[in-house]
Amino acid sequence: MKSKVVLLLSIAIFTAAISFGQEVDPKLTEVYQPVPVKVQPGKTNSDAPTDAIVLFGGKNLDQWISVNDTTKPAMWTVKKNAFTVKKGTGNIQTKQKFTDYQLHIEWKIPAYITGSGQSRGNSGVFLAATGPGDEGYEIQILDCYDNTTYVNGQTASIYKQTIPLANACKKPGEWQAYDIVWTAPRFNEDGTIKTPARITALHNGVLVQNNTEVKGITVYRGKPYYKKHGAAAIKLQDHGDPSEPISYRNIWVREL
Numbered sequence: 615m616k617s618k619v620v621l622l623l624s625i626a627i628f629t630a631a632i633s634f635g636q637e638v639d640p641k642l643t644e645v646y647q648p649v650p651v652k653v654q655p656g657k658t659n660s661d662a663p664t665d666a667i668v669l670f671g672g673k674n675l676d677q678w679i680s681v682n683d684t685t686k687p688a689m690w691t692v693k694k695n696a697f698t699v700k701k702g703t704g705n706i707q708t709k710q711k712f713t714d715y716q717l718h719i720e721w722k723i724p725a726y727i728t729g730s731g732q733s734r735g736n737s738g739v740f741l742a743a744t745g746p747g748d749e750g751y752e753i754q755i756l757d758c759y760d761n762t763t764y765v766n767g768q769t770a771s772i773y774k775q776t777i778p779l780a781n782a783c784k785k786p787g788e789w790q791a792y793d794i795v796w797t798a799p800r801f802n803e804d805g806t807i808k809t810p811a812r813i814t815a816l817h818n819g820v821l822v823q824n825n826t827e828v829k830g831i832t833v834y835r836g837k838p839y840y841k842k843h844g845a846a847a848i849k850l851q852d853h854g855d856p857s858e859p860i861s862y863r864n865i866w867v868r869e870l
């Protein structure tokens with residue numbers, strides 16, 4: 615009886631907290647179990663096939679713009695066939711918009727990374743940028759080789775939604791790859807969801823999301839939800855935490 619009262623009280627407090635929107639404690643949606651099994655990935659990454667749209671081939675960020683001001687080019691730093699987050703310049707996104715696609719993207723956490731939890735090489739791939747800032751559907755990028763955080767926020771999670779099936783992280787300093795199949799959500803005329811988005815993802819060749827149903831756009835506080843949108847850009851995150859910025863290379867997409 616006593617436990618029932620405590621449970622009802624907890625639900626009431628949570629519901630009341632949600633009604634205050636921004637006041638919801640982010641910890642309420644942080645999950646720590648079960649911890650995904652660690653897997654040692656293979657060594658190869660893959661090059662663009664002939665029918666792919668190359669979003670970054672090593673030379674310039676011509677395919678990318680700044681999210682803060684979409685009339686401006688992306689300000690991140692291009693060097694040695696890769697580009698690196700330039701802190702404080704904000705997120706970047708593709709000029710082109712996509713609906714359903716297959717995406718290949720490689721990323722590297724600096725070898726000298728510091729910090730812990732969510733402040734250790736945090737970036738992210740937003741599969742459909744639905745608005746400015748961090749709006750969209752985020753596959754998390756983070757160093758989780760030897761770093762613990764809430765498991766629905768670790769590398770290859772659908773952030774704050776779905777725990778990855780494995781932890782395939784390589785050591786900081788090594789290039790890693792995501793291969794992602796994105797099926798965009800479909801909406802009814804009135805804006806309600808018709809069919810939710812789906813994500814299949816491999817991290818360094820290891821299946822981490824298996825046709826996972828997406829619950830809505832990524833939300834830091836509270837629950838995800840859907841908001842009607844059409845074709846959308848692919849966005850990369852300048853997370854703004856104090857750890858060293860991460861790099862990207864070899865990005866290509868195949869429209870489906």
Ligand code: MG
Nearest residue numbers: 736737738755
């Ligand atoms: Mg992130």
